[in-house]
Amino acid sequence: MLFKYELLKLFRNRLIIIMLCAGFVISFAVGIGEQVTEVENYGTRFAKRLDTVIYSAKTNYRQIDDKESEMALYQLGVVEKYSALADVDVSSRARGFEAALSTAYPYALSLAVGIFAAIVAAHSEYRSSLVLLTNKKGRYKICVCKMASVALVVFISGLAFVAAALAGAFVCTGVSGFFAPIQSIPTYMLCPYDMSVAAAILCRFGIAFVLILCACLAVFCAALMLRRFHLAVFGVVLICSTEILRSSLVEDAFSFFGNFAITDFISNEWLLRYKGMKIAGVFVSQPLVALFFAAVLIAVLALAAMLLFKRARTVLTVKNASGEKHARARGGAYGYEIKKMLSGSAIVIFICLLVIHTLTLAVVYRDDGRDYEKIYKYHVLQMSEMSFDEQRAYIIDERIRSAEQVSEARRLKEKFTNGECTEAEYSAALQRAGLADITNNVLRDIDKQLDSLGKLIEQGMDAKLVYAVGWAGLINKPQDFFLIAALVLILVPYVNAENDSGFIRVLNANLRTNRKAMARHRRRKAAVAFAVSLVVISLFNAADVAFFALRFGLPSATAYAAGAGVEFACLGIRLWQALVCKFALSLLGALLIMAFSSCASRRVNSTPKLVALLLGVGGVLFVAAKLVPQLTVVDVTSYFGCALLFEAPWAVLLGHLSLLAVSCVPIAVEHIKTDV
Amino acid sequence: MMKIINVSKSYKSTRALVDFTYEFGVGIYAILGPNGSGKSTLMNIITGNLAPDGGSVCFSQSEDAPQRPKIGYVPQQAAMYPYFTVYEMLDYVAVLNGVDKRREHIEALMQAFDISSSRDKRIRSLSGGTRQRLAIAQGFIGLPEIVILDEPTAGLDPLQRILFKNAVKKMSTDMTVIIATHIVSDVEDIADEVLFLDKGRIVKAGKLQTLLSEFDTYCWRLPKGAVYDGLTRIDGEDVRAIAPQKPIEGAVPVAATLEDYYLKIFGGER
Incomplete structure (x- = not known):
């Protein structure tokens, strides 16, 4: 019976229902967007690829001295696994x-629903304190039911x-071959596991479910500790970013952490690679390692959750009750607005997200491509004085030379x-070929840069070749999700502060007969929100620029962006102007967040719902833009990067104005309504 | 000062306010009624927190020349920023209302509502009573022409209730104070006019003294041990009965109170 009521609490929550419906629609759309890849002579290709993998593994095994080492066991495992697939x-x-197999959307959406359900399950008792005030003994049972209901969701x-x-896929392409081997799908040609498509879907679902449950239980524990919703959301961002950082840092197939990457299982990584680790002298594959540790983690998290719930209290310890003095807010109305916005938690959230953002940059752009950079720098230097x-x-000469070196190695x-x-001669040739391979990549990229440069020169512009590694990295960097998270978690609670505290009722009454004062108050709020957004965006952008300048160098800022191989919609944009445009676009994005949350707060009073609504709408637009590239201009996340610089300015302007109008129409309608 | 004309409001099939019409001048108005009678709906409509389905609220003598008096509001539930101190909260409301000489004004209000000792404490650390007194004090910031108090005495101890009544009476000399409550004793000593509201309609309204004098012949003290199955209420050791004629032999007519009146209006149908 308890379980039934805990489940009821979740399914009576409108947002969970909305998220479920939205997730269903998005997943269906993803299915519809599926494309079929036709490969000729598939059987022959499959046999050849299998032979290559087995041959490489055998060669590697022969070269390993310690035949009992983990690497040797791994190579043997590869030979064994792929030999078994020959038939x-x-x-x-x-x-x-x-x-169902290749996209992370269904699982990521399920993770989102699970996270929200975990927060709702944990916070429901803080909102209605009856259980916490009266049930001292039966709490373990209640907690177990809560966790079970989250698992069911x-x-x-x-x-x-x-x-x-x-x-969706059935509607679009039709579905067939449910019991065919997984290797019959081109993407999974080298899947090391001997299983049917049905078994692969089942396994992927099962493993993803267990790992999503782990993440949700971690969120449940975090939400029990952090009572305020936006802090719990921040906790989720921290957990997810730590996981992303960890899985980016530890890719080694033989490391313990490398085998427990939730991101690998939410995406389809594990179906494509044979990873694992040596346990008690036996090489165990990654899914088994992950399942084992997930089971341990679930037990630990469940125990932690039960202890936390047992100790949960509704009455907070009163601090500062002994007449401690506090500094007064200064600066009149603006001082109070800034105090409302910059609470302790907002500052902590901002600092943490900025640090994680920089750390992520350091991890994503780590020192892997040093050879590429050196060769690239060398050639750009060589070409700097040429016409x-x-x-x-x-470029043509150099490409011919490197192609010769590759063929010599063959x-x-x-x-x-x-x-x-001799083996020495062969090894030396291999090294030269490897270098030639990188050189080839470099020359291909420089050639592309020259293509862009050619277009500018045709238009009579004085363009020059730029060392583009840093610039290309900075400009092609994906959207700043941490910046978006920082803006949402700082702006939304501020925009909704009057609703949250209930002060809106007093404010409406006080300023009912003084519309000018109300307008002044709204202008003041907008100004403070905009100023804080400006600071947040500036610091995030400054961190980006500083990182890329220190790591790769950002020379020739006044050169045309096309010289760095970046072809914006307006070819005449210079590199420094691109940075200014990126900054301005981020401000427009912040404006959209403010406008939408301000509008939605007229109807939705609670910050949790507002944050969830914002993330939901943003998520839908993000997915829509992924499926239909023409919709990039209405994807709010694209404002926090350079993506929109590749779109026509009029389209961006139109997209922005449409989004702004959609946000502001309900305010105007309400304005007319209240004018009774 | 404020005229409410034919204001109606429904929540789905429930009619919370039905053609409410009344004119409020300077003085203290008590709106009495049981739970769900429409008091809070009326307060929310007056303060602009709720749009009526029909009718209008005018803040002047005539609709053609509207003057705009200031409004102070004390909602039923605390509506303050927990991270502000008592002084900051009052100062913030003063800033929003454009009050001059804020410091002196706030000090006087804190004195009147006995919250001076908590001036630098954060709101989240205040006791329920102090928080309520702060909420009431913020309603009087800038000495607005109209002050709306929705269940203002909830959570106040007897001494604080007396302080509240004194302060409100003292400050209401030049303003309209509307108090919505179902605690009759809180308004009995201070209200100039009383409105009895039931199911969204005014069932009785008028000057308190007039209402009570009309009602004097309805109130009887029953002899000890007497049994009467009409409307009665216990008042200390006495049992009072509400009846148009002498209810039983030995009953003595007594002066009516607002509580008797409330019982007469709302007790009959229950």
Whole structure:
């Protein structure tokens, strides 16, 4: 019975229902957007690729001295796994399962629903304190029911979203080959596991469910500790970013943490690679390691949650009750507004997100590509004094030279296999070929830059080649999700502060007969919110620029962006102007967040609902833009990066004005209504 | 000062206010009625927190020349920023209302409502009573022409109730104070006019003294041990009965109180 009521608490929550419906629709859309890849002579290709993998693993094993080492066991495992796949019949093609297997959307959406359900389950007792005030003994049972109901919500949502994705695919391409081997889908040609498509979907769902449950239980514990919703959301951001950072940092197949990457299981990574670790002398595959530790983690988290719930109290310890003096807010009305916005939690949220943002940059752009950079710098330096035509000729010469080195290495490989050359000669050729390969990539990129440069020169502009590693990284960087999170978590509680405290009733009464004062108050709030957004955006952008300048260097800021191979919609944009535009676009994005939350706060009084609504609408627009690229201009997240600089300015302006209008129409309607 | 004309409000099928019409001048008005009678709806409409389905609220003698008096409001539930101190909260409201000489004004209000000792404490650390007194004090910031108090005495101890009544009476000399409550004793000593509200309609309204004098012949003290199955209420050791004629032999007519009147209006149908 208890379980029934805990479940009722979740399913009576309108937002959970809305999220479930939205998730279903998005998953269906993802299924519809699925594309079928046709590959000719699939069976032959499959056999060849399998042979290559087995041959490489055997060669690697031969070169390893310690035959008992983890690496040696891994190579043996690869040989064993892929040899077992030799008899797999891939003649019957499976279609329509890409959406359920290859996209992270259904699982990520289920994670979102689960996180929200966990927060609602934890906070429901703080809002209605009856249980916490009266039930001292039966709390373990209540807590178990809460966790079980969250698990059920995750299970139902996951199942519904995967089913929706499959339904979408069925409508679009048709579904067939449910029991065909997973290797019959081109994306999973080298999947190391001998299983059918049905088993793969089932396994992916099962493992994702267990790991999502882990994440949700962690959120449940965090929400029990942090009573305020936006702090709980911040806790979720912290947990997720730590996981992303960790999985980016630890990719080693043989590290303990590398085998427990939630992101790998939410995406389809584990189906594509054979990872694992040595436990008690036996190489255990990644899914098994993950499942084992997930089970341990679930037990630990469940125990922690029960202890936290047992100790949960509704009455907070009163601090400062002994007449302690507090500094008064200064600066009149603006001083009070700033005090309302910059609470302790807002500052902590901002600092933490800025630090995580910088850390993520450091992890994503770590020192892997040093060789590429050195070669790139060398060639750009060589070409700096040449004319455009000379640069073109130089690139062609260099590409021919590196292609020769690669083919020489191939020739030596054959000779080495036939025993016609020494291993030392072959290794040296391999090294040269590796270098030539990187050089080739560099030259290809510089060639692309020259293409862009050519367009500017055609238009009579004085453009020059720029060392573009830093600039390209900075400009092509994906949207700043941490900046978005910071703005949402700082702006929304501030915009909704009057509703949250109930002061809106007093404010409406006080300023009812003084519309000018009300307008002044709103202007003041907007100004403070805008000023704080400006500071937040400036600091995030400054962190970006400082990082890329220190890590790669950002030379020739006054050169045309096309010289760095970046072709914006307006070719005449210079690099520094691109940064200014990015900053301005972020401000427009902040304006959208403010306008939307301000509008929605007229109807939705609680900050949690407002944050969830904002994230939901933003999420839908984000997915829509992913599915239909023409909709990028209405994707709010695209304002927090350079993506919109590649779109026509009129389209961006139109998109922005439409979003602003949609946000402001309800305010205008309400204005007319209250004018009775 | 304020005229409410034919104001109606419904929540789905429930009619919370039905063609409410009344004119408020200077003085203290008590709006009495049981739970769900429409008091808070009326308060919210007056303060602009709720749009009526029909009718209008005019803040002047005539609709053609509206003057705009200031309004102070004390809602039923605390409506303050927990991270502000007592002084800051009052100062913030004063800033919003454009009050001059804020410091002196706030000090006087804090004195009147006995919250001076808590001036630098954060609101989240205040006791329920102090928080309520602060809420009442903020309603009087800038000495507005109209002050609306919705259940203002909830959470106040007897001494604080007396302080509240004294302060309100003292400050209401030049303003309209509307108090919505169902605690009759809180307004009995201070109200100039009383409105009895039931199911969204005014069932009786007028000057307190006039109402009570009309009602004097309705109130009887029953002899000890007497049994009467009409409207009665216990008043200390006495039992009072409400009846148009002498209810039983030995009953003595007594002066009516507002509580008797309340019982007569709302007790009959229950």
